Amino acid sequence: MSELHFPFLEAAVLVPLVGAAVIGWVRDSERAHRLAIVFSALTLLMAIGAWQDFAIIHAGETHPSVAHDRWDVLSQIIGDQVLVVDELTAPLLPMIALLYFLTILTTQKTKIRRFGFGLALTSEMLLLGAFASREPWLVVGLLSLGTIPPYFGLRHRGKPTRVYVVYMSLFVALMVLGWALVAADYDGATAPAWAFVPLMLAVFIRSGLVPFHTWMPDLFENASFGNALLLAAPIPGAYAAIRLIVPFAPDWVLECIAYVAVATAVYAAGMSLVQADLRRYFCYLFLSHSALVLVGLEIVTAVGLTGALCVWLSVGIAVAGLGLTLRAIEARFGRLSLSGYRGLYEHTPALALCFAIAGLASVGFPGTLGFVGTEMLLDGAVDTYPFVGAALLLAMCLTGISIVRAYFLLFTGSRHTSTVSLRVGWRERFAVIVLAGLLVGGGFYPQPGVASRHEAAERIRRDRAGLFNRSLEHYADQMPQDEQPTHFDPVARTVNVADRKVR
Amino acid sequence: MLTETLLAWIVVGAPTVLLCVLGAWSLTGRRLSERFMARAVQAAIVAGLLASSAILTIMLVSDSRHIVIEVGHWVVVPDYHFSLRFMFDRLSVPFVILSYVLCGTIGSFGSRYLHRETGFNRFFVLYAVFLLGMVATSLAGTIETLFAGWELVGLSSALLVAFYHERPAPVRNGLRVWSVYRVSDAALLMAALMLHRMTGEGNFDALMGTGSWPFGEATITGGQALVVGLLLVVAAAGKSALVPFSGWLPRAMEGPTPSSAVFYGSLSVHLGAFLLLRVSPVLALSPLLCGVIVALGLTTAVLSAITERVQTDIKSALSYASLTQVGIIVAEIGLLPPLLGPWACYIPLVHILGHACLRTLQFLRAPTLLQDYRLLENAIGARLPRSNALLQLLIPRPIQIWFYRFAMERCYLDAWLDDFVVDPVLRLFQSLDGLERRWTTFLAGRPSHPREHVQPTATIFEER
Numbered sequence: 001m002s003e004l005h006f007p008f009l010e011a012a013v014l015v016p017l018v019g020a021a022v023i024g025w026v027r028d029s030e031r032a033h034r035l036a037i038v039f040s041a042l043t044l045l046m047a048i049g050a051w052q053d054f055a056i057i058h059a060g061e062t063h064p065s066v067a068h069d070r071w072d073v074l075s076q077i078i079g080d081q082v083l084v085v086d087e088l089t090a091p092l093l094p095m096i097a098l099l100y101f102l103t104i105l106t107t108q109k110t111k112i113r114r115f116g117f118g119l120a121l122t123s124e125m126l127l128l129g130a131f132a133s134r135e136p137w138l139v140v141g142l143l144s145l146g147t148i149p150p151y152f153g154l155r156h157r158g159k160p161t162r163v164y165v166v167y168m169s170l171f172v173a174l175m176v177l178g179w180a181l182v183a184a185d186y187d188g189a190t191a192p193a194w195a196f197v198p199l200m201l202a203v204f205i206r207s208g209l210v211p212f213h214t215w216m217p218d219l220f221e222n223a224s225f226g227n228a229l230l231l232a233a234p235i236p237g238a239y240a241a242i243r244l245i246v247p248f249a250p251d252w253v254l255e256c257i258a259y260v261a262v263a264t265a266v267y268a269a270g271m272s273l274v275q276a277d278l279r280r281y282f283c284y285l286f287l288s289h290s291a292l293v294l295v296g297l298e299i300v301t302a303v304g305l306t307g308a309l310c311v312w313l314s315v316g317i318a319v320a321g322l323g324l325t326l327r328a329i330e331a332r333f334g335r336l337s338l339s340g341y342r343g344l345y346e347h348t349p350a351l352a353l354c355f356a357i358a359g360l361a362s363v364g365f366p367g368t369l370g371f372v373g374t375e376m377l378l379d380g381a382v383d384t385y386p387f388v389g390a391a392l393l394l395a396m397c398l399t400g401i402s403i404v405r406a407y408f409l410l411f412t413g414s415r416h417t418s419t420v421s422l423r424v425g426w427r428e429r430f431a432v433i434v435l436a437g438l439l440v441g442g443g444f445y446p447q448p449g450v451a452s453r454h455e456a457a458e459r460i461r462r463d464r465a466g467l468f469n470r471s472l473e474h475y476a477d478q479m480p481q482d483e484q485p486t487h488f489d490p491v492a493r494t495v496n497v498a499d500r501k502v503r
Numbered sequence: 504m505l506t507e508t509l510l511a512w513i514v515v516g517a518p519t520v521l522l523c524v525l526g527a528w529s530l531t532g533r534r535l536s537e538r539f540m541a542r543a544v545q546a547a548i549v550a551g552l553l554a555s556s557a558i559l560t561i562m563l564v565s566d567s568r569h570i571v572i573e574v575g576h577w578v579v580v581p582d583y584h585f586s587l588r589f590m591f592d593r594l595s596v597p598f599v600i601l602s603y604v605l606c607g608t609i610g611s612f613g614s615r616y617l618h619r620e621t622g623f624n625r626f627f628v629l630y631a632v633f634l635l636g637m638v639a640t641s642l643a644g645t646i647e648t649l650f651a652g653w654e655l656v657g658l659s660s661a662l663l664v665a666f667y668h669e670r671p672a673p674v675r676n677g678l679r680v681w682s683v684y685r686v687s688d689a690a691l692l693m694a695a696l697m698l699h700r701m702t703g704e705g706n707f708d709a710l711m712g713t714g715s716w717p718f719g720e721a722t723i724t725g726g727q728a729l730v731v732g733l734l735l736v737v738a739a740a741g742k743s744a745l746v747p748f749s750g751w752l753p754r755a756m757e758g759p760t761p762s763s764a765v766f767y768g769s770l771s772v773h774l775g776a777f778l779l780l781r782v783s784p785v786l787a788l789s790p791l792l793c794g795v796i797v798a799l800g801l802t803t804a805v806l807s808a809i810t811e812r813v814q815t816d817i818k819s820a821l822s823y824a825s826l827t828q829v830g831i832i833v834a835e836i837g838l839l840p841p842l843l844g845p846w847a848c849y850i851p852l853v854h855i856l857g858h859a860c861l862r863t864l865q866f867l868r869a870p871t872l873l874q875d876y877r878l879l880e881n882a883i884g885a886r887l888p889r890s891n892a893l894l895q896l897l898i899p900r901p902i903q904i905w906f907y908r909f910a911m912e913r914c915y916l917d918a919w920l921d922d923f924v925v926d927p928v929l930r931l932f933q934s935l936d937g938l939e940r941r942w943t944t945f946l947a948g949r950p951s952h953p954r955e956h957v958q959p960t961a962t963i964f965e966e967r
Binding site: 160162163166214215217218267270271273274275301302303306341343345346349350353360365366367371372375376378379382383386389390393394396397400401404405408411412413414415429432433436446447450451454 | 529530531532577578579580581582583585647650651652654655658661665668669670671674677678681682685686688689692693696697699700928929931932933935936939942943946947948949
């Protein structure tokens with residue numbers, strides 16, 4: 001395990017924690033907003049530092065190892081490498097920090113009393129901690145704790161919490177139970193197949209896969225848009241799947257996740273077409289996109305998995321662009337429905353442009369960040385199961401229509417009259433330019449991003465193959481000599497048993 | 504080869520630079536002057552046109568039929584690469600020159616037609632997207648590049664149909680166009696992925712054999728050609744408004760006249776036929792596929808000819824006249840090469856070039872049609888003759904009335920799509936949405952939705 005030049009990871013986790021503590025003492029909401037901007041910006045810098053430091057340390061290496069902090073205080077206390085960065089999480093950490101920073105930065109003055117900055121920073125700390133950890137119990141714990149801040153957000157707003165509590169309790173219970181069953185085996189390699197069922201259900205719930213998704217539209221309708229966006233956009237369910245399920249689970253578990261995810265992608269895309277409430281529309285759009293990432297996890301070909309990981313990044317940023325645009329619109333016009341034309345283009349052309357670019361990037365339009373990732377995901381899907389590829393295309397076709405429909409309903413079709421200026425301020429313009437720059441820049445020059453995701457995909461495949469081979473060794477002792485398995489090929493997904501190949 | 508590479512870079516680079524300049528400026532929220540935009544468009548188009556003409560000259564002088572310019576790998580990782588590859592052959596060069604000539608003409612016309620229009624900047628940004636899409640599609644050396652250009656054309660078309668976006672009708676029609684294009688895009692992408700899977704390559708050279716267009720020989724089997732070919736036919740039908748997607752073409756006339764002329768009169772509407780020409784070696788492998796193409800083309804031509812006769816505005820009439828010709832071109836693609844050999848692909852190509860130029864001229868003259876009629880009638884000293892008098896005598900009155908209604912309803916194609924595809928899908932998801940709401944209300948113990956439930960808006964998908 002290599003060592004970063006600076007404790008970026010600890011800083012990225014501790015800065016928002018300190019920020020949340022400091023903000024807890026501040027009564028003036030404007031001051032709290034300014035402090036939250038500073039702390040979230042510092043967190044973003046630390047996360048970028050970890051990413052770039054990791055890239056510098058492992059430049060030119062074919063299979064870079066995991067890196068941990070220099071002067072790792074936490075490991076000295078706990079006795080193990082708690083916070084680490086690898087190929088998978090290196091760009092995800094800054095993406096999460098960027099989402100929080102932009103959400104906090106673009107919070108309007110009219111909303112700063114209602115948006116809990118302390119809760120947002122606490123939630124950022126928990127999420128970054130979970131993403132910077134490879135220790136399964138810590139991932140389970142932090143993801144469980146991450147469900148608490150939105151609950152307080154709902155209560156603070158006086159909204160119904162029962163649906164959220166029911167689903168999240170189930171999620172936490174299933175995840176803890178599932179991992180306890182899997183961890184009963186020394187490294188998960190020989191855990192019984194049924195032990196993965198609770199974990200799989202937990203991932204279904206947290207990722208909002210059909211039919212376990214209804215808590216998410218409910219949350220989007222009742223929570224503040226910013227909090228709901230931050231809870232969903234980083235797609236922690238996919239992270240839980242990668243850390244807790246993909247390396248250990250038998251094929252049928254992954255196939256099951258993929259089929260449910262495909263169904264979700266199509267179902268949510270169709271639902272987004274008929275939504276009359278803006279927030280529910282956004283939620284279904286997000287569910288359809290995030291399901292694509294989970295579909296890719298089952299396509300264990302390098303190309304399909306690389307595509308899924310690219311889509312994860314592009315969807316994260318694109319959904320943030322869409323969400324922040326809708327949030328900015330809500331801050332000006334209140335809760336909007338999609339039952340008629342709003343004609344906001346003349347007042348907010350920058351938001352219209354951001355919505356269009358982010359929406360198109362989310363469906364993998366050429367020239368945007370999502371294009372190559374989507375192509376690779378579809379390529380992998382068609383290569384493995386052609387009908388899965390066809391279903392994904394149907395989902396993308398429907399979401400494409402749904403995005404342009406929402407664009408037309410919000411920004412065109414009538415002429416909105418207003419006596420005051422509704423143009424975006426410098427903070428929102430900054431967010432628009434940053435997101436548009438990332439989406440278009442990443443689209444024109446996708447090679448570094450794709451290469452990095454390919455490395456991450458290879459590591460996931462290696463982890464899975466390694467565990468599989470260990471489980472084979474475990475069972476080999478109980479088998480006749482001529483039946484002993486010798487090697488697992490993760491590409492063909494076959495096991496060499498003597499001269500035969502077994503799928 | 505260095506000269507050709509440099510020229511190819513100019514052909515592709517000119518619209519790319521134009522889009523980057525206009526698009527980046529729009530992102531900052533500042534407005535460029537009309538004069539600057541018009542000159543930037545002119546400069547890009549002249550540069551691209553001169554470079555593509557120079558390549559044509561080089562090809563004619565050196566008797567070269569096929570020049571491939573490898574820009575390089577856009578993305579390369581083990582097991583996957585995305586190449587940027589442009590192909591200059593006897594199909595792509597005429598098409599790209601046609602694109603530059605017509606876009607140049609319309610760009611010049613549009614800068615005057617839209618003078619002081621609020622959306623002047625928006626029009627030319629979208630125009631740059633369209634130009635880049637056309638050039639990329641025409642010159643694409645890989646099916647992925649073709650798809651990228653294809654999508655750019657689709658997006659710019661839909662947004663330009665909704666150009667006058669302060670009214671709901673253009674927006675509804677823009678969404679309709681976009682919806683059909685998305686189906687078309689999905690079919691093309693599926694075909695591309697399947698071809699990739701069958702041959703392991705995305706390059707047209709590898710897909711269509713070693714011979715230069717139109718003499719290549721595809722390396723897949725007849726059965727594979729039928730499956731892929733049918734997907735390509737769906738893609739072409741969506742893009743070229745063939746049956747059953749014909750309904751979007753007259754709706755697209757909501758856009759400004761310059762974009763109607765260049766998109767639906769000349770270039771965009773022929774892209775489906777271009778795609779079929781590009782993959783003609785695949786079509787040649789399956790007689791059944793060729794039969795489907797001929798039937799589709801002829802059906803489109805006949806139905807469009809019937810519908811065109813009852814249109815009461817000139818742009819709709821011209822759009823259906825265009826469609827009639829496009830249907831005939833598609834039928835030629837399916838019929839002539841199998842009968843006469845690959846060289847017969849030149850016949851639909853020439854038909855496309857001639858038709859595009861004529862129709863552009865007609866669209867541009869459309870706003871002054873009455874003036875033109877008056878001039879003609881003054882010149883001959885009588886009313887212009889009516890051409891359908893003979894048909895009225897031959898066809899019995901009840902059948903005439905039936906045909907009239909059939910034509911007025913645009914052959915019921917849109918109604919059929921709405922009744923059997925759009926409405927059932929929307930109704931299904933509306934029911935599921937209601938179920939979900941009831942479930943969360945049950946779970947929460949009270950209605951947990953802050954807003955009163957608003958009926959979903961199926962009507963925005965169609966103009967009723």
